[in-house]
Every structure is written in C-alpha cells, then in structure tokens.
Amino acid sequence: MQIIRYQVDGQSLVGVIENDIVRQTRGDAFGKLAVGPEVGPVDQVHMLPPIVPSKLIAIGLNYQDHITQDNPNFETPENPIVFLKPPSALTGHNQPIVLPRGVERIDAEAELSIVIGKQARHVKAANAYDYILGFAASNDVSARDFQFKDGQWSRAKGFDSFAPIGPAIVTGIRADDLAITCRVNGEVKQQSSTKHLIFDVPFLIEFVSRVMTLEPGDIIMTGTPAGPPALAPGDVCEIEIEGIGILRNSVILEDELPS
Numbered sequence: 001m002q003i004i005r006y007q008v009d010g011q012s013l014v015g016v017i018e019n020d021i022v023r024q025t026r027g028d029a030f031g032k033l034a035v036g037p038e039v040g041p042v043d044q045v046h047m048l049p050p051i052v053p054s055k056l057i058a059i060g061l062n063y064q065d066h067i068t069q070d071n072p073n074f075e076t077p078e079n080p081i082v083f084l085k086p087p088s089a090l091t092g093h094n095q096p097i098v099l100p101r102g103v104e105r106i107d108a109e110a111e112l113s114i115v116i117g118k119q120a121r122h123v124k125a126a127n128a129y130d131y132i133l134g135f136a137a138s139n140d141v142s143a144r145d146f147q148f149k150d151g152q153w154s155r156a157k158g159f160d161s162f163a164p165i166g167p168a169i170v171t172g173i174r175a176d177d178l179a180i181t182c183r184v185n186g187e188v189k190q191q192s193s194t195k196h197l198i199f200d201v202p203f204l205i206e207f208v209s210r211v212m213t214l215e216p217g218d219i220i221m222t223g224t225p226a227g228p229p230a231l232a233p234g235d236v237c238e239i240e241i242e243g244i245g246i247l248r249n250s251v252i253l254e255d256e257l258p259s
Contacts, residue, residue, distance in 0.1 A: 002168035002245070003029050003134065005048040005092075006039065017042060017168050029169075030117060030133065030216050042093075042167060049090040050136060050169045051115055051217045056085040057208055058111075058140055058157070062198050062223025069226040080199045080207050083153050085140070085163050085221070093167035096252045097141055099233055100159050106231050106251075109140035109224035110182035110190045110239045114201060115169045120214040125202035131214070132205070134171035137239045137247040138221050139164040139182075142228070164239075164249045165219065175201045179242040184229050186236075192225035194241075 002017040014029055015022050022045045024036035029051070039045055060081035061067050067074050091097070099106055117133030140157060141164070147156035157163075175194050182190035194200075199207065204220055214220075231237060231251045239247040 001033070001134075001171045003033070003171065004050050004166070004168045005052075007046040007048055008039070012048060015039060047093040047095065047167055049092045049165050050167070051219065053087055053090075053218045054215045055212075056087050056090065056163060056219050056221070058083050058085050058221040059199070059204060059223045060153070063192060063196055063225040064198060065192070065196070065226035066224060066228075076198060080204060082208060082211065083157070086158050088160055089158055089163035091161045091164050091249070093164070093247055093249070095164070095249060096161065097139075097164060097231065097237065097249045098159070098161040098252055098254050098257060099231070100143070100254050103143045104145045105143070107142050107144050107228040108182055108184065108189070108231055108237045108239070109142060109228045110180050111138045111140050111221045111224050112175055112178065112180060112194055112241055112244075113138040113165055114175075114205070114220040114222065116214045116216060116218040116220070118216055120205065120209045123205050123209040125206040128202035128205040129174070132201075133216070134169040135173060135175055135241070135244055136165050136169050136219075137167075137241045137244050138219075139237065139239050139247065139249065140221055140224060141231075144230075163221075164247055166247050167245055170244045173243050178244070180225065181240045182227075182229065183238040183240070184231065184235050189229035190225050190227045194222070196225065197222060
C-alpha cells in the first residue's frame with residue numbers, strides 16, 4: 001500500500017495511491033484503511049509530507065563511498081552518527097525546496113526513510129521490522145557552506161523545506177537491497193543501493209530506540225551515498241528508490257515565495 005497525505009480546501013486528508021491515482025480513505029494509517037473514491041492523478045493533487053512525525057531523525061556518514069569521496073583515509077564511524085532535523089523542515093512531493101537568502105551552496109542528499117509504525121523502545125534488530133510502518137524516499141537538503149562554517153549540522157539542515165519526503169509511505173517491503181538514485185534536471189548524480197548502508201535498517205532501529213522512544217510516525221533518514229549534487233534555482237531534483245517511487249521537487253529562491 002502507498003499511504004499519502006494530501007490537501008483539499010485547506011484540509012489535510014489521508015489517502016492512498018493506486019496506479020498513479022490518489023484515492024480517498026477512511027480509517028487510520030497505523031491501522032486499517034478503507035479505500036474510497038478517486039481524488040485525481042498524483043500530479044494534480046496538492047501533496048503533503050505523507051506523515052507528521054514527533055521527530056525527524058537523520059543518520060550521517062552511513063555509506064562508505066560518501067565517507068571516502070573527498071578523503072580516502074576518513075575513518076568509518078564506530079556507531080551511527082545521529083542528528084535531528086526539525087519537523088518544520090518537511091515538505092511534500094512536487095512542493096518547492098526554498099533556497100534561503102545568504103546560502104551559497106545547497107546540496108541534495110538522496111536517502112531512504114524509515115517510518116515507524118508503533119511505539120518502539122529498546123527494540124532488538126531481529127524484531128525491527130515489527131515496528132516499521134513503511135519506507136519513503138527523502139532528501140536531506142543541506143546548506144553546505146553553513147555546515148562547514150558552524151561545525152555542526154542543525155542550521156545547515158534545518159531550514160524550512162530542507163526535508164522533502166514522499167510521495168508515499170510504501171508498506172510491505174524490505175529495504176535490504178533497493179536501488180537509490182538522485183537526478184537533477186534528468187541527469188543522474190547519485191546511484192547506489194541500500195545494501196551498501198554501513199548500518200542497516202534493523203541496526204538503526206535498535207540503536208536509535210536505545211537512545212529515545214520512537215513514536216508512530218517518527219522518521220529515520222538513513223544517510224546518503226557519494227556524490228550529493230549542488231542545487232540551483234530552477235533545478236528539478238528527483239529522488240528515486242526502487243519499489244517506492246520518485247520524489248520530485250523544484251528549487252526556488254526565498255524571494256520567490258508568495259508574500
């Protein structure tokens with residue numbers, strides 16, 4: 001099932017995608033959803049982030065090729081590098097990534113996101129999939145110059161619109177070996193597979209749930225492979241993950257936002 005959120009007349013609604021058509025639903029994304037009438041084609045529906053999390057957890061340095069692309073001697077982390085992005089950074093499929101004033105470079109980072117399905121604390125890796133609602137494509141957008149200037153990542157990765165996710169949460173799949181691709185204006189910039197994650201999905205859920213209680217809807221962004229591309233106003237960035245779909249976002253200047 002492909003679970004989404006969409007907006008009609010200012011109201012946020014839960015739906016599903018079937019054959020690129022959004023359909024209404026009744027029920028709970030964490031329980032049973034009854035599928036109803038058609039709303040319209042995905043590209044004609046105002047898509048929202050498919051879930052509203054209590055927290056958005058991100059993992060840094062989780063693909064070996066990304067770690068060593070600029071420094072072959074950079075050491076692999078002994079444990080996952082965990083940081084937080086604010087939920088206010090979330091944006092949906094076909095919604096813009098906004099380039100803030102004063103930022104010299106923003107990069108896209110193609111990432112698989114885990115969406116938690118039920119409260120999780122001290123979960124064993126062997127049981128991790130029991131706590132997963134599904135997976136989504138996501139983009140850990142980063143103001144790279146601010147990241148290097150600050151020496152930590154909160155400001156650089158925390159701007160509004162810097163966490164696109166979607167179009168949908170896809171249930172009933174495993175993430176052991178899913179192709180992951182980033183394209184900018186149709187040109188492939190990143191290409192890898194989740195089989196190359198240093199710390200895989202079950203390990204991450206065990207590790208993070210030892211630190212904090214994970215609530216239904218919480219998101220874990222699992223890290224990006226080598227080659228995060230720079231984005232410029234007018235670009236269109238696509239994150240495609242096998243079996244999950246394509247997340248598409250244009251890039252605009254902050255000055256282009258409606259006043």
